[in-house]
Amino acid sequence: MTTKDYFDDIHAPRATAIVPSVTAVVRDGGGRVLLVEQAGTGLWTAPSGEQEIGESVVGAVRREVRARTGIEASVTGLSGIYSDPRHVVVHAADDVRQEFALCFHAEPTGGELRPGTGFSRAWWAEPASIGELPVQRAMRMRIDMAIAEPGTVHIG
Numbered sequence: 001m002t003t004k005d006y007f008d009d010i011h012a013p014r015a016t017a018i019v020p021s022v023t024a025v026v027r028d029g030g031g032r033v034l035l036v037e038q039a040g041t042g043l044w045t046a047p048s049g050e051q052e053i054g055e056s057v058v059g060a061v062r063r064e065v066r067a068r069t070g071i072e073a074s075v076t077g078l079s080g081i082y083s084d085p086r087h088v089v090v091h092a093a094d095d096v097r098q099e100f101a102l103c104f105h106a107e108p109t110g111g112e113l114r115p116g117t118g119f120s121r122a123w124w125a126e127p128a129s130i131g132e133l134p135v136q137r138a139m140r141m142r143i144d145m146a147i148a149e150p151g152t153v154h155i156g
Helices: 057-069 137-148
Strands: 004-007 018-024 033-038 049-050 071-082 087-092 093-111 119-125
Touching: 004 033, 004 137, 018 057, 018 071, 018 137, 033 049, 033 057, 049 057, 057 071, 057 093, 057 119, 071 137
Parallel strands: 018 093
Antiparallel strands: 004 087, 018 049, 033 119, 071 093, 087 093
């Protein structure tokens, strides 16, 4: 399902829910970042998705990375907590959410790189090349902060 993000946009619909989600900035031994390209939009993203009832945030990160990229990952730390009410995500006509995302650092532990359902490509990107890719604004901020300041937990 295609989503639409609004960030600091006066035309954004009013949020009606907050749903916890996770994002993983997975870096390999060479410092490359694991990304997937959304089939419907052509936008690149770090593996991310909703936390499900009955699972921990670490379990959600591992599940989402595996489902979207085929890579098994181990969480190594927290990169940021993002809950800016100016960021609204529309998932369907009646599903408008204020973002609440936890972003984690992770490293690959196995698996085979392949795009999951709804994605056209999975790729290990050099950090310098990420700026050239189409990436949604809030996701770019999470990725950039995780790369630039890996020892800092960002709260916003």
